[in-house]
Amino acid sequence: MALAHLLVQHPQLTGLVWTVGETPGVLSARQVAESGQGEIIDVCAAAMGGTVIRSVLNRGDDRQGVAQLVTSFDGVNVEAWASYPLPDDHGLTSADLRELFASRSLGELVCLPGGGGR
Structure with missing residues (x-):
């Protein structure tokens, strides 16, 4: 109830x-x-x-x-x-990383955003 x-x-x-x-x-x-x-x-x-x-x-x-x-x-x-x-030390969460890598082919380089910090 x-x-x-x-x-x-x-x-x-x-x-x-x-x-x-x-x-x-x-x-x-x-x-x-x-x-x-x-x-x-x-x-x-x-x-x-x-x-x-x-x-x-x-x-x-x-x-x-x-x-x-x-x-x-x-x-x-x-x-x-x-x-x-x-976010990690680079300002990325595990969900951010999953999104970055999901659309990439095996061996394709991924450019991660710079900077960050907590």
Whole structure:
């Protein structure tokens, strides 16, 4: 009931994947994004209250940002998170690199943008 009420009041939250009962008594939402900075979790906080916490995960040279919110809505505990790529030392994300290399033939040189830095 809480999820239906939430999505009727805030249809902009339908971009998240919602699960009920994965953790007993908790309504969970997640998004794995190719861009942005987890703004959908800011929208969740505006709709339900609470403070968004952001952190960075490093996996080798790949950096991921995570935005998390733990709150309640209509008396139900809610946990929401979104992950998103962060730029490397050259200002490129893994999604940027995938796009650069996707249309290239094997052996074709790719000119990467210069500069960057965090």
